[in-house]
Each structure stands twice: as C-alpha cells, then as structure tokens.
Amino acid sequence: MATQFSYCSSSSTTFTPSSFKNETHLFSRFHILPRKSHSCTWISLIRPRIRPRKHFQLKSSNGHPLNAVSLQDGTSGVPLAKNDMEPQGKEESLPFSQSENLGPQLSITVVGASGDLAKKKIFPALFALYYEDWLPENFIVFGYARTKMTDEELRNMISRTLTCRIDQRENCEEKMDRFLKRCFYHSGQYNSEEHFAELNRKLQEKEAGKLSNRLFYLSIPPNIFVDVVKCASLRASSTSGWTRVIVEKPFGRDSESSGELTRCLKLYLTEDQIFRIDHYLGKELVENLSVLRFSNLVFEPLWSRNFIRSVQLIFSEDFGTEGRGGYFDNYGIIRDIMQNHLLQILALFAMETPVSLDAEDIRNEKVKVLRSMRPLQLDDVAVGQYKGHSKGGKSYPAYIDDPTVPNNSLTPTFAAAALFINNARWDGVPFLMKAGKALHTKRAEIRVQFRHVPGNLYKRNFGTDLDKATNELVLRVQPDEAIYLKINNKVPGLGMRLDRSDLNLLYRARYSREIPDAYERLLLDAVEGERRLFIRSDELDAAWALFTPLLKELEQKKIVPELYPYGSRGPVGAHYLAAKHNVRWGDLSGEAS
Numbered sequence: 001m002a003t004q005f006s007y008c009s010s011s012s013t014t015f016t017p018s019s020f021k022n023e024t025h026l027f028s029r030f031h032i033l034p035r036k037s038h039s040c041t042w043i044s045l046i047r048p049r050i051r052p053r054k055h056f057q058l059k060s061s062n063g064h065p066l067n068a069v070s071l072q073d074g075t076s077g078v079p080l081a082k083n084d085m086e087p088q089g090k091e092e093s094l095p096f097s098q099s100e101n102l103g104p105q106l107s108i109t110v111v112g113a114s115g116d117l118a119k120k121k122i123f124p125a126l127f128a129l130y131y132e133d134w135l136p137e138n139f140i141v142f143g144y145a146r147t148k149m150t151d152e153e154l155r156n157m158i159s160r161t162l163t164c165r166i167d168q169r170e171n172c173e174e175k176m177d178r179f180l181k182r183c184f185y186h187s188g189q190y191n192s193e194e195h196f197a198e199l200n201r202k203l204q205e206k207e208a209g210k211l212s213n214r215l216f217y218l219s220i221p222p223n224i225f226v227d228v229v230k231c232a233s234l235r236a237s238s239t240s241g242w243t244r245v246i247v248e249k250p251f252g253r254d255s256e257s258s259g260e261l262t263r264c265l266k267l268y269l270t271e272d273q274i275f276r277i278d279h280y281l282g283k284e285l286v287e288n289l290s291v292l293r294f295s296n297l298v299f300e301p302l303w304s305r306n307f308i309r310s311v312q313l314i315f316s317e318d319f320g321t322e323g324r325g326g327y328f329d330n331y332g333i334i335r336d337i338m339q340n341h342l343l344q345i346l347a348l349f350a351m352e353t354p355v356s357l358d359a360e361d362i363r364n365e366k367v368k369v370l371r372s373m374r375p376l377q378l379d380d381v382a383v384g385q386y387k388g389h390s391k392g393g394k395s396y397p398a399y400i401d402d403p404t405v406p407n408n409s410l411t412p413t414f415a416a417a418a419l420f421i422n423n424a425r426w427d428g429v430p431f432l433m434k435a436g437k438a439l440h441t442k443r444a445e446i447r448v449q450f451r452h453v454p455g456n457l458y459k460r461n462f463g464t465d466l467d468k469a470t471n472e473l474v475l476r477v478q479p480d481e482a483i484y485l486k487i488n489n490k491v492p493g494l495g496m497r498l499d500r501s502d503l504n505l506l507y508r509a510r511y512s513r514e515i516p517d518a519y520e521r522l523l524l525d526a527v528e529g530e531r532r533l534f535i536r537s538d539e540l541d542a543a544w545a546l547f548t549p550l551l552k553e554l555e556q557k558k559i560v561p562e563l564y565p566y567g568s569r570g571p572v573g574a575h576y577l578a579a580k581h582n583v584r585w586g587d588l589s590g591e592a593s
C-alpha cells in the first residue's frame with residue numbers, strides 16, 4: 001500500500017518569503033572558453049563558469065556586459081565580485097587561513113550528510129570540483145543530519161569515498177587534506193528551527209562577515225523536505241548573498257502530491273531558488289545530445305517523423321533494489337526512472353530548436369514537448385517484477401524477498417512504455433521507454449531507429465528483413481560512453497556482399513580525460529545559478545500529468561506485474577508492446593554493441 005504523507009500542514013501560512021528570496025547573481029552567465037584538449041580546440045559556448053582561476057579570460061557571450069544583471073533571473077544587482085572577473089594571480093591552493101579576503105564566501109550545507117547519496121555522490125563531487133579548481137577560493141562545506149558526529153568523524157567518513165581523477169593524480173593526498181579541513185558538521189533535527197539557528201551561527205563564524213552565498217543540498221527523504229526548507233529559510237539563509245536549495249527526487253508521487261510539494265516549498269522559496277535535480281541531465285552524453293543534433297547538419301534535418309521511425313530510451317540495472325526496497329516499494333520503476341530521467345531525455349531529444357541556450361528558452365521548449373504528449377494508458381505499458389533465480393550455483397533474490405518489501409507487493413521493478421508526441425514533428429513516432437532493475441546488464445542508452453531507405457537499390461542484398469538494414473544512431477549514456485551510427489557498407493572484395501558497421505565515437509578512445517560525474521556538473525551549475533539542467537515547476541507538472549492517470553489505474557486495478565527472473569532480459573510483454581508499434585528493441589537485436 002502506498003505511503004501517504006503531506007508536505008506541509010497548513011495552506012494558509014502567514015510567512016512571507018524574505019531573506020531566502022534575495023537571490024543575487026555574482027557570476028557572469030556565459031562566456032567563451034578557448035581550451036585545448038589533445039589535438040583539438042574547444043569553444044565552450046554554454047557553460048558559464050565561475051573562474052577557472054589562472055587560465056581564462058571571462059567573456060560574456062550572451063550580449064550582457066560582465067556585471068550586468070539578468071532580469072530573467074530576478075537578480076538584485078549585486079555587482080560581480082572582482083575575483084569572478086579577473087584571473088587570480090594567487091596560487092590556487094592557498095591554505096584556508098590565507099584565502100580569507102578573496103571574494104564572496106560559498107557555504108554549502110549537505111542536509112542528510114550521514115546518508116547514502118551524500119557519501120556516494122555529493123561529497124565526492126564537491127571534492128572533484130575542488131580538486132579541479134572549480135570552486136571559489138572561499139568555500140566551506142557543512143554536513144547536517146541527526147546522527148551525532150564530530151567534524152573529525154565526518155571527515156573520516158567522507159575521506160573513505162573521495163577519489164582523485166585517474167588522469168591527474170598529482171598532489172592528491174594533499175588536496176584531500178585541504179578539502180577535508182573545509183568540511184564541518186552540525187548535528188540537528190530536521191524540524192528544529194533552533195538547531196538550524198545553531199547551524200547559522202556556525203556558518204557565520206566561518207564566513208567571518210564576508211558576503212556569503214549559501215547552497216543547501218537536501219539529500220534526505222522527501223517527507224522532510226519542507227520541514228528543512230522552512231527551518232533553513234527562517235534560521236539559516238544568507239543575509240548578504242543568495243540562498244539556493246537543491247532538492248533531490250522524488251518530487252511527489254503523482255500530480256497532486258507534487259503540486260502540494262511545490263506549493264509548500266514556495267511558501268519559503270522562490271522558484272529561482274529551487275534547483276530540482278535530475279542527475280541524468282548532468283550526464284555527459286545527455287549534455288551532448290543537443291550538441292550532436294543542433295551543431296551537425298547531418299542530423300538536424302533528419303530529426304522528425306519523416307526520417308525517424310522510433311526512438312528508444314533504455315535504462316537497465318543488473319542489480320535489484322538492494323537496501324532501497326523500503327523507498328522503492330512506494331514508488332516503483334515508473335516513478336523512479338521513467339517519469340523523471342527518461343522523460344527528461346525524451347523532452348531534450350524531441351524539443352524544437354530553442355531561441356537560445358538560455359535556461360528559460362530550453363525549458364520552454366521542453367515543456368511544450370511534454371504538454372504535446374498523450375497521457376499514458378494501460379495499453380501503452382507492460383510492467384514486470386523480478387523473481388528469484390539461481391545461476392552457476394549462486395542464487396539471486398526476488399524483489400519480494402527484500403525484508404522491507406511486503407510479500408504481496410505489486411510494485412513494478414520493470415516497465416516498458418510507448419509514448420507519443422502529438423505535434424507536427426513527431427506525429428505517429430513511437431517513443432519507447434524501457435526501465436528495469438535486476439536485468440542482465442547495466443546500461444542506459446538512447447536509440448534512434450531511422451526509416452527504411454525508400455526504393456533501396458540494394459534491397460536484395462539484405463534478404464527479407466529490411467529492419468536489419470535501417471540506420472540506427474545510438475548514444476550510450478553509460479557505461480563506456482559512446483555515440484555510434486549503424487550504417488550499411490560493402491564488404492571488400494569482388495562480390496557484392498553488404499555488411500553493417502558502426503561509425504563509432506568511443507569516448508575512452510577519443511578522450512583521455514576522465515568524464516566528470518553528473519553530480520559535479522549539477523553542483524557547479526547550482527553554484528553558478530545556471531538552471532538549464534534543473535527541472536522547472538511547470539515541467540514537473542507536465543511530466544506528472546502524463547504519468548499520473550496510468551499510475552492510478554495500475555494501483556486501483558491492482559495490475560499484476562509479469563514476473564521475470566533476476567538477471568534476465570525482462571518480461572516478454574515488452575516485446576509485444578514494441579511489436580504492436582511495428583518496431584523491435586534495438587538493444588536486443590543481437591547486433592547491439
């Protein structure tokens with residue numbers, strides 16, 4: 001049975017958002033960074049960056065003078081700090097005590113610091129940013145949670161998950177020590193204004209009267225989001241700079257609860273202060289999707305129903321809900337992966353060309369796509385749940401073997417869905433999604449299947465199965481990032497035998513740099529006030545509007561998921577669904593690489 005919770009108790013509050021709303025921009029939003037990477041010169045057009053300290057001259061590429069204030073952002077006119085405009089002559093690794101007068105302070109508080117996500121992703125991402133000099137000179141990190149810990153204990157805990165870039169190991173230990181010295185801990189309840197006031201005092205002490213920006217990362221279960229936002233906004237927001245809050249998913253479990261969460265958050269925050277994170281938007285290949293499409297003449301003209309037969313968004317994990325069954329059972333795979341990660345990718349993939357690379361222009365286009373889509377119905381989906389399986393003398397548990405999952409649970413751990421966009425560009429093109437846990441492989445990819453070549457001269461050489469000869473563009477988001485295009489070519493020799501080959505951009509072969517984790521990109525964007533990769537509330541509403549009727553029907557009708565063995569390719573229902581729309585899953589074609 002689904003757990004219900006309400007986010008905030010009263011609909012008529014007397015609280016007026018004040019200090020939390022003084023969102024000010026201290027950084028220029030766009031600049032051009034010429035940088036060298038092996039043999040090629042990059043022109044970075046869209047990433048606004050604080051200050052790669054020594055290397056680059058910042059230039060505004062959006063036509064704003066460097067100290068201009070963007071009206072769209074609701075900024076309040078605090079001029080850029082000097083060190084945001086000019087490269088520093090100082091050594092980048094100044095000891096904390098010597099770096100006190102170098103511009104605004106950034107104070108990051110990780111709420112839920114004792115948890116899995118904080119340890120696994122957030123602290124390591126912060127360290128990686130520090131390691132690569134992306135953070136301002138003056139920054140501190142506070143962990144906040146109920147668990148009692150000293151600063152030293154937090155540092156020990158964090159140090160176990162920090163890693164240095166494989167390609168740049170120099171001074172690793174030293175940099176870790178310096179980073180850890182900037183990490184502090186405060187233990188408190190999530191609903192205690194008093195405890196947040198104590199945190200505020202500690203923050204102020206470290207900020208030492210400097211202009212300070214504060215970023216809160218809510219790495220906690222959703223039922224306490226609003227408590228924390230309330231206490232932090234009333235007691236620990238910045239009085240001199242901006243205050244922003246990164247909110248982790250899940251943002252509700254249907255249209256109503258999501259709307260309620262947004263309403264409650266907005267009692268204390270403006271939309272501009274809320275950074276709803278979807279970490280898939282921070283993945284390198286997802287970032288590259290728009291570059292690939294909009295900066296290559298060979299792709300953009302093909303990006304429509306005229307040439308594309310189906311688009312497939314595929315997510316699979318080769319492990320079950322291990323350890324997260326309690327959370328998962330209330331959400332299921334559709335809410336956990338499809339309604340957010342895969343749908344966000346779909347919107348980016350299918351949007352019209354935005355007016356510019358500005359966050360609002362991109363998000364406007366994404367919302368239009370989402371609002372043009374037909375809400376899902378039962379007929380559009382196949383659901384599954386993994387069952388126990390033994391292989392090679394090893395046994396793998398069923399979903400319902402998880403002690404935190406009820407043994408009559410109908411929660412899907414697998415789903416396949418066919419979605420349609422009712423607009424001129426995509427009318428009739430099935431966008432197939434597939435997401436599952438405990439499958440045979442861990443993978444996330446976008447597959448674009450093109451139409452058959454009309455009047456193909458080489459038809460005879462393909463045999464009867466023309467599907468095998470259609471071009472397919474694959475963006476492998478993970479693992480082993482790659483973009484490859486399946487083409488037809490002639491096998492060398494005197495005869496006329498055709499073959500299918502991959503034109504393959506394999507990242508590890510092309511680039512020696514380690515690919516940054518999605519959380520690094522997103523944390524940095526939040527620090528810079530770049531909202532392009534965060535979810536706006538109208539996007540969220542549109543996303544829930546698509547899935548809510550289906551989710552309710554699945555629950556009301558108690559639809560029984562098809563069982564599939566742990567480690568298999570998932571339930572056969574997914575194949576029937578694809579066949580109904582006259583397509584095949586590209587990842588199961590036998591040729592999938």
Ligand SMILES: NC(=O)C1=CN([C@@H]2O[C@H](COP(=O)(O)OP(=O)(O)OC[C@H]3O[C@@H](n4cnc5c(N)ncnc54)[C@H](OP(=O)(O)O)[C@@H]3O)[C@@H](O)[C@H]2O)C=CC1
Pocket residue numbers: 112113114115116117118145146147190218219220221222224248249250327
């Ligand atoms: N883990 C992951 O891989 C991912 C997580 N997320 C989301 O990120 C957020 C954090 O995830 P994760 O770190 O796994 O969560 P955890 O369950 O580990 O919770 C984080 C911290 O919150 C506190 N906490 C846990 N349960 C409760 C409760 N019922 N009431 C009050 N406090 C509680 C605990 O700290 P203490 O007891 O010390 O106060 C805990 O260390 C969640 O919203 C999750 O959905 C999103 C994507 C992936």
Ligand SMILES: O=C1O[C@H](COP(=O)(O)O)[C@@H](O)[C@H](O)[C@H]1O
Pocket residue numbers: 279317336337444
């Ligand atoms: O948001 C979530 O994502 C993870 C998968 O993320 P990845 O970056 O490791 O692919 C998933 O395991 C989890 O269930 C879900 O909540």
